[in-house]
Amino acid sequence: MAYLGKVKPTETTSSVLRSTYTGDGSTTTFNLPGPVANEISIIATINGVTQQDTAYTTNGSQIIFASAPASGDAIELRTISDVGLSYAPSAGSVTTGILADGAVTGAKIANAAVSDALIAGVSASKVSGTLVRGNMPAGSVIQVVYATPSTLTTSSTATGTSAPEWGNVTITPTASGNKLLCFLTGQAAYNSATQGESNSYLTASASGVAEAVFAQGVIGDETTSGRPKQHIAVHGQVTTSTVNTYTIRARVNGKNISGSGISVDWAYGKLTVMEIAA
Secondary structure: OOOOOOOOOOOOEEEEEEEEEEOOOOOOEEEOOOOOOOHHHEEEEEOOEEOOHHHEEEOOOEEEEOOOOOOOOEEEEEEEEEEOOOOOOOOOOOOHHHOOOOOOOHHHOOOOOOOHHHHOOOOHHHOOOOOOOOOOOOOOEEEEEEEOOOOEEEOOOOOHHHOOEEEEEEEOOOOOOOEEEEEEEEEEEEOOOEOEOEEEEEEEEEOOEEEEEEEEEEEOOEOOOOOOOEEEEEEEEEEOOOOOOEEEEEEEOOEEOOOOEOOEEEEEEEEEEEEEOO
16 A cells, blocks of 8 residues: 655754843844844844844844834844755855955866956065966067176187176076077277277076087277277077076177287177077
């Protein structure tokens, strides 16, 4: 024989909490003894008289009476909630003040959820440390550094990494394998008419990377008494093998075509280094 009747409903356990207050004739808001989802989860009595749920509202943790209980009124509040049930907050009800500091982590933010419009208002004071290149495409300029060497007069005949240093700049790559594109510009002038053959070099070094020349230029004869300045333009590229700080140096000498020392003024220099994404 089939069973006739109703299916037994899911059982829940109710939690009832109580608190009491005394009216002062002006206060309308009182803390509830427990959280509630809405007004029907509250039993409010004043002087033993149960109040209709239209006589007050709630924000979930407090009751707000439409009018203040009179001075001396005995107020009793009971909250009823089903243990184990959760309540979804209504749309727009969760404010910044409700969220605890650090409550929203990166794991709770969907990919691409933060749009450019929301990032536009970030001020420089909120950015610290080094900005990483992320997914920047190959060929993108990641950072640019430069130095302006002071005038150097030299008659040294040393070459390569032994030549006198005119100036240098340091740069820390964001990733190994990126390129350092380097430019040296300026002017040079012999201090006397000569058949010259003076050199300018660009060298690179880092922790674990020995200094080595990767580009060089030559300035030649100066046969007039006016000593015209000759323009310098040397450029080259370094492929990084580490993320340790690199030092890019400009080195120069002063010598004639026979290799003897001759005084040369190196001036108006600018050494520029750009990191390029691989």
